Amino acid sequence: MDARRERLRVAGAEPIGLYTLLRLERGDLDPGAPGQFFMLEAPGRLLPRALSLCLAPTGELAFLIDPIGPGTEALCELEPGDEIHVFGPLGLGFRLDVERPLLVGGGIGMAPLPFLAEALRFPPAVLGFRTPEHAEAAALLPGAELAIDPTFVTELILPGQDVLACGPEPMLHAVAERCPGAQLAWEAPMACGYGGCYGCAVEIDGELKRLCVEGPVLVSRAA
């Protein structure tokens, strides 16, 4: 593991639409590869929360957070100067050796895509959101094509593209069906993020495996 755990200082926490972009001073942590994630201490909570790296500005690590429960709410309420423990980078990210990349994001699933877009020199991207307010986060991925419910991002995928996607499970299943070989970033409840708890088990090739070890990015199997 190249992962390290350090106490990092909050550089900023700015709302972007309904989400918050939390920027942390990087310390000695490595940003890792796009699609990898970090475990962030959520103030007042026992367990850390898994978050994908969204951007790696010089000297910083930035995370895009959807406040859906006590842990993510506590993270969104952090203020500049606050400090939290951060552990990472963890898991296996996206493979970058693709010829015709298309980034596909749904809702908060767009979080890892800005960092991925940088690594792939800004390929085409399509983002789907529930509401126009949620869609304000698309500002982090300039040039992306938008789909707002009831239009689905999957309708914007053209054949022959190498899809790299992150989003809610129904979206990922739909992408998997249309695009065998797509690289999909999945989620599962994680207590540790480094293989210790077996909490993050998901079915991979017909077997329950730990998503934090084998993923979170998995290749959808050829149909």
Place this chain on the structure above:
Amino acid sequence: MLLNASGCLDALIAPDVARQLDGFVTKTITPLPREGNAPPRIAETAYGMLNAIGLANPGRERFLADTLPQLRELALPLWISVGGFCAADYAETCARLHDVEAIELNFSCPNVDEAADSAAEIVAACRAATPLPLYAKLSAAHPDVAEVARAVATAGADGLSLINTLRGLALDPRTLKPTLARGTGGLSGPSLKPVALAAVHACHAATDLPIVGMGGITTAQDVVEFLVCGAQHVALGTVLFADPDAPKRIRDALGVVQPDDRRLSARLLEFRANAVA
């Protein structure tokens, strides 16, 4: 000794964490492979968490053939946690284990149906199967854990591991349905500590067996409390999820504890003498 609690660390994935410990305890191994329970399998609670992993493990044969040789390369004292569904299950696994530090018999996983045989029957069968040190891991759910401790001592156990998780239920605040797919799960973390201390205290009074204390240990002060209540060794579980550097942090802090209590100074000296990491 400072150990990990069974099921809370994979030394092959995180050898740097395992090397902070005086020994590595494996996840419980059962005769046949187990995928474990359906997800979601974990839920955070106030000052604790529930898990319903369901003893996911590769099974005895793959453990012996693949996992154990890899674990040996870490050159750490190995404690093998053994589970099963009858005394013969446990005894057969014990008979197949050699050259390990100790065997921990897990009698108390709340996430699978319990073995029909009593803890004492299982210990007796394992005693006949192996000369290796046998630690009986008990649950505090039993109305009189000290009575179980006495029974396993008589049956030939060499030590006690106290305690395993306690069955609990958490509801999703929105749906008011159980958060875990299995419904209930095992409670661990700081909310378990008072129960664990009481069990260690009672079993220490009831037997002479060495005790590995665990349940909610997060700080050096927690370790001190377990030692004073009668534990000789301690194990870290849930704290490892939030802090993989906890073993080092706790050991460093213990190194500077100034015991002004006579019971503690003796225990601490013994604990430090046992530490190899």
